[in-house]
Amino acid sequence: MIAESISNPYLPFKAEIIEIRDEVKGLRAIKTFRLKVVDGDRFDYKPGHGCLVSVFGRGESWFTIANSPTRPDIEFSVLKTGKVTTKLHEMKVGDLVGLRGPHGRPFPVDEWKGMNILTVGGGIGQTPLRSVYQYVMDNYSDYGELTVVYGARTSKDLVYRDELMQMIEDGYNVHLSIDIPEEDWEHFVGYVPDNLKRLKPEPENTIAIICGPPIMITISLRVLKELGFREEQVYTTLERRMKCGIGKCGRCRLESKYVCKDGPVFRYDELSTLLEKA
Ligand code: FES
Numbered sequence: 001m002i003a004e005s006i007s008n009p010y011l012p013f014k015a016e017i018i019e020i021r022d023e024v025k026g027l028r029a030i031k032t033f034r035l036k037v038v039d040g041d042r043f044d045y046k047p048g049h050g051c052l053v054s055v056f057g058r059g060e061s062w063f064t065i066a067n068s069p070t071r072p073d074i075e076f077s078v079l080k081t082g083k084v085t086t087k088l089h090e091m092k093v094g095d096l097v098g099l100r101g102p103h104g105r106p107f108p109v110d111e112w113k114g115m116n117i118l119t120v121g122g123g124i125g126q127t128p129l130r131s132v133y134q135y136v137m138d139n140y141s142d143y144g145e146l147t148v149v150y151g152a153r154t155s156k157d158l159v160y161r162d163e164l165m166q167m168i169e170d171g172y173n174v175h176l177s178i179d180i181p182e183e184d185w186e187h188f189v190g191y192v193p194d195n196l197k198r199l200k201p202e203p204e205n206t207i208a209i210i211c212g213p214p215i216m217i218t219i220s221l222r223v224l225k226e227l228g229f230r231e232e233q234v235y236t237t238l239e240r241r242m243k244c245g246i247g248k249c250g251r252c253r254l255e256s257k258y259v260c261k262d263g264p265v266f267r268y269d270e271l272s273t274l275l276e277k278a
Helices: 002-007 083-090 123-138 161-169 192-199 214-226 268-277
Strands: 013-022 030-037 050-055 059-064 074-079 096-103 116-122 146-152 173-178 206-211 234-237 265-267
Touching: 030 083, 030 096, 050 074, 050 083, 059 074, 059 083, 059 123, 074 083, 074 123, 116 123, 116 192, 116 214, 123 146, 123 206, 146 161, 146 192, 161 173, 173 192, 192 214, 206 214, 214 234, 234 268, 265 268
Parallel strands: 116 146, 116 206, 146 173, 206 234
Antiparallel strands: 013 030, 013 096, 030 074, 050 059, 050 096, 234 265
16 A cells, blocks of 8 residues: 555555644644554655645645654644644544655755754744754754744743753753743743844854744844854745645745745745745
């Protein structure tokens, strides 16, 4: 069956939901689904890869894989927004979904060996970054210093909050923020770019990866440039509505590129050229 799925990219693997976690306590429901492929071996993927997840009878949606290939099984964190994601949120452990992928260009984690890694995330944008920092943590001797900067509107909206708090306890360089002050909050209050400005990460031998709301990305990029980062040192992943996922239908096209095939990961110097033309 796995060979058949590889030869026909439209044919999904079947995967069983083996765990569901409520990720946030805020108003915007986000659940993490842990899946095990049941009709073949696990996927061979890299941080940044995406998949089309199908809910049989409802349709398909694109999600970036939320965990590192160094961890067991495959995880997706899903914000409840439309038909497919609403149905996914109603599903139970033991239910089956379809998976097509992994698709696209992932983060070049092998090229980054020996470098410091800085992730800058906001809200559900932390999902692809989690795959990156887990990968770096699990291959720590290959990389320099890891710094995780992450924020959300309130403490209830922080995705992977317990994991990140545990990372702080374990001595990792994790800097959390919330936009609105709260009693008992011991970390930074303010927007993610303000936290970044305060932390002043060194650009030398550092790769920065930014994911989150567009305004957060724009201002964070500006802050990084002020700190001396060049666009060649900064990466992001693009969100587009995907259909075929393999560069055939044109739905995700951005100028000469297909986000599903040429991305979703882009380096900022490539992206600014594309956006100038668009
Ligand atoms: S989703 Fe069809 S070309 Fe990208």
